[in-house]
Amino acid sequence: MKDTSKKAQEELSLEKDLLQGLLDNIPDAVYFKDLSNSIIRANKFYVKGMGLDIKEIIGKTDFDFFPYDQAKQMFEDDKSVLATGRPIVGKIERTLLPNGTWNQVITTKIPMYDKTGKSIGTMGITRDMTTYANLERERITMLINALTILGKALELRDPYTFSHTRHVASIAESIVKVLGWDENRLLGMRLAGELHDLGKISIPLDILNKPGKLSRLEYCLIQEHVVNCYNLIKDIEFPFPLAEIVYQHHERLDGSGYPRKLKGDKIIQEARILAVSDVLEAMTHYRPYREALGIDKAQEELEEGMGLKYDSKVVEVVFKLIKENGRKVFWVGQQATLLGR
Numbered sequence: 001m002k003d004t005s006k007k008a009q010e011e012l013s014l015e016k017d018l019l020q021g022l023l024d025n026i027p028d029a030v031y032f033k034d035l036s037n038s039i040i041r042a043n044k045f046y047v048k049g050m051g052l053d054i055k056e057i058i059g060k061t062d063f064d065f066f067p068y069d070q071a072k073q074m075f076e077d078d079k080s081v082l083a084t085g086r087p088i089v090g091k092i093e094r095t096l097l098p099n100g101t102w103n104q105v106i107t108t109k110i111p112m113y114d115k116t117g118k119s120i121g122t123m124g125i126t127r128d129m130t131t132y133a134n135l136e137r138e139r140i141t142m143l144i145n146a147l148t149i150l151g152k153a154l155e156l157r158d159p160y161t162f163s164h165t166r167h168v169a170s171i172a173e174s175i176v177k178v179l180g181w182d183e184n185r186l187l188g189m190r191l192a193g194e195l196h197d198l199g200k201i202s203i204p205l206d207i208l209n210k211p212g213k214l215s216r217l218e219y220c221l222i223q224e225h226v227v228n229c230y231n232l233i234k235d236i237e238f239p240f241p242l243a244e245i246v247y248q249h250h251e252r253l254d255g256s257g258y259p260r261k262l263k264g265d266k267i268i269q270e271a272r273i274l275a276v277s278d279v280l281e282a283m284t285h286y287r288p289y290r291e292a293l294g295i296d297k298a299q300e301e302l303e304e305g306m307g308l309k310y311d312s313k314v315v316e317v318v319f320k321l322i323k324e325n326g327r328k329v330f331w332v333g334q335q336a337t338l339l340g341r
């Protein structure tokens with residue numbers, strides 16, 4: 001009897017060693033938490049990544065290691081896995097480690113059950129993507145630098161278009177921040193704002209800045225800036241649909257825009273934001289061919305077109321921003337007051 005029990009214990013211990021050996025050889029952080037979110041087991045990779053001793057980890061929760069907001073998000077994720085029984089797969093996060101360094105990770109969390117099917121906690125697998133993310137960031141920075149040079153060429157030629165695109169980028173960025181989009185989408189939006197009129201580089205200045213009414217042919221030429229810009233950037237790979245955003249920035253929800261007369265859902269969110277930002281900037285600033293029309297006129301235009309030409313939610317955010325900033329030009333600092341008041 002004694003021998004059988006000893007044998008069973010030896011087998012269990014061997015099984016545990018095998019499991020730990022297997023876990024320790026996985027080049028990802030693997031950790032198990034109980035129902036109260038305390039860490040009950042972690043592999044070597046996790047311990048090394050945290051820069052702590054295993055004894056300092058077991059029995060603790062994420063709140064002991066990470067900034068409050070970060071830990072709270074992790075806690076919410078664990079709670080949701082436990083409550084629904086559904087795993088969270090491949091969630092991309094940026095985390096601040098106890099040693100003060102940021103890393104970019106991709107995390108999967110799955111529910112754990114005992115032999116009777118009773119929930120006993122969660123297992124997390126986190127892969128460090130920092131090196132890859134840094135390489136990607138470097139690549140994007142290089143691309144942005146190259147495109148900035150193109151922007152500067154546009155500035156030399158037509159300072160009005162350049163300041164317009166910078167302002168539009170700021171407005172779009174402010175809207176995205178209110179909407180709570182992630183860093184990547186925010187960068188895409190900012191960049192689209194800065195580049196959306198780059199295609200104007202090939203349009204003669206006397207047409208671009210012509211006072212008075214444009215002929216049909218001149219108007220068609222100006223409209224071409226959208227396709228020009230799309231063609232300039234369409235083959236460059238970005239982690240966001242930059243060329244498509246630019247391509248759609250003159251489209252309107254009711255199909256009255258150009259160049260493809262896209263309607264409703266066919267117009268992506270970023271292009272809707274760019275469209276509203278573009279109109280707001282253009283109407284509130286002086287152009288060589290006309291005086292600034294002012295904030296009241298811009299608001300009138302956006303209000304009239306709300307839900308018809310322009311995305312209602314985006315217009316609402318813009319009105320909120322204008323109100324919160326005391327009807328000042330929030331996109332170029334707090335000093336200047338919007339013209340027309």
Ligand SMILES: [Fe+2]
Nearest residue numbers: 196197249250
């Ligand atoms: Fe444009």
